[in-house]
Amino acid sequence: MGGRRPYMVRKFYPHMIGEDAILWTRFIEGHPEYFDSVDYDFRVGDGASVPEDFDVEMSRMVTSLSQKRIDVLGWNDEVPTIVEVKGRVGLSTLGQVYGYRVLFMEGFTHIAKPKILVVCERISADDRFVMQSSGVPVVEV
Secondary structure, eight states, X not given: OOOOEESSOOSOBTTBOHHHHHHHHHHHHHOTTSOSEEEEEEEESOOSOOOTTSOHHHHHHHHHHHSEEEEEEEEXXXXXXXXXXXXEEOHHHXXXXXXXXXXXXXXXXXXXXXXXXXXXXXXXXXXXXHHHHTTOXXXXX
């Protein structure tokens, strides 16, 4: 995770490669004041069950690798926004971001309920309609 970082263009974004990193850079360039700071690769949920006979280090590794990962957790003051970065958005993205929000709220009860944002390059009219109807903003870059 690494903690909060400045919201700015970087050469490398943890957990983002290829097209996603390019899209995120375009988003930052087009919306330079959108967030105060960001967390990358933010883990939520408990991850996979670990057998009792696993040693501590192996248990930690299994948990870390199996937890859900939020691409970007954007911050404005103390209000978080879960950001999913995708080249092409489909209906599965809606379930993904709602799932992340439920897991975030379960694990971080002391933090405000997160907003949701989808950043993408492509989205069909039907998928955009479903996202808008569900209250999930989508920004195409």
